Amino acid sequence: MALPELTALLPHRGTALWLTAIIKHDQQSILGECHRDCLAQLTQLQSAYFFEAAAQLCAAHGALYAKHNSPTEAYIGKLSKLKVYQQATSTGGTLQVKATLQSTNKLSAAYLFTVTQQQQILLDGTLLLVLNHA
Numbered sequence: 001m002a003l004p005e006l007t008a009l010l011p012h013r014g015t016a017l018w019l020t021a022i023i024k025h026d027q028q029s030i031l032g033e034c035h036r037d038c039l040a041q042l043t044q045l046q047s048a049y050f051f052e053a054a055a056q057l058c059a060a061h062g063a064l065y066a067k068h069n070s071p072t073e074a075y076i077g078k079l080s081k082l083k084v085y086q087q088a089t090s091t092g093g094t095l096q097v098k099a100t101l102q103s104t105n106k107l108s109a110a111y112l113f114t115v116t117q118q119q120q121i122l123l124d125g126t127l128l129l130v131l132n133h134a
Contacts, residue, residue, distance in 0.1 A: 010056055010063070018053040019097070022060060029100045030061040034115075035093050047087050047115070047122040050095065051079055054113035058099045058127050062109055065101075066131075073132040077108060082125035088117050095122070107131055 034053040059074040114124040
């Protein structure tokens with residue numbers, strides 16, 4: 001999925017949109033890309049910040065596959081089990097972000113996520129998204 005279709009799924013624009021593409025998706029998982037330079041506006045570059053790209057990917061997945069009256073918004077309810085393995089390198093600017101749906105109901109969706117660079121895991125964790133049905 002190219003950037004124009006992605007921006008239709010998410011409210012993020014400009015430097016707030018960290019994903020650059022969705023590579024593939026199905027009802028249980030989604031794989032996307034993000035460029036390392038999306039964090040250029042931050043003074044410290046830490047791999048832990050890439051959970052935001054994972055959150056955006058999870059929100060896109062929810063928009064594509066919502067089972068319970070398509071939510072209008074998704075918010076990070078809880079970030080847990082975040083583990084940083086290593087920092088992103090300055091070479092190989094593309095990061096792969098993968099999220100796998102663990103459970104969902106009308107009010108929330110839980111995902112496991114990983115962020116990798118050049119097949120090396122940078123971080124992983126779990127995200128609980130709170131779903132708003134306005």
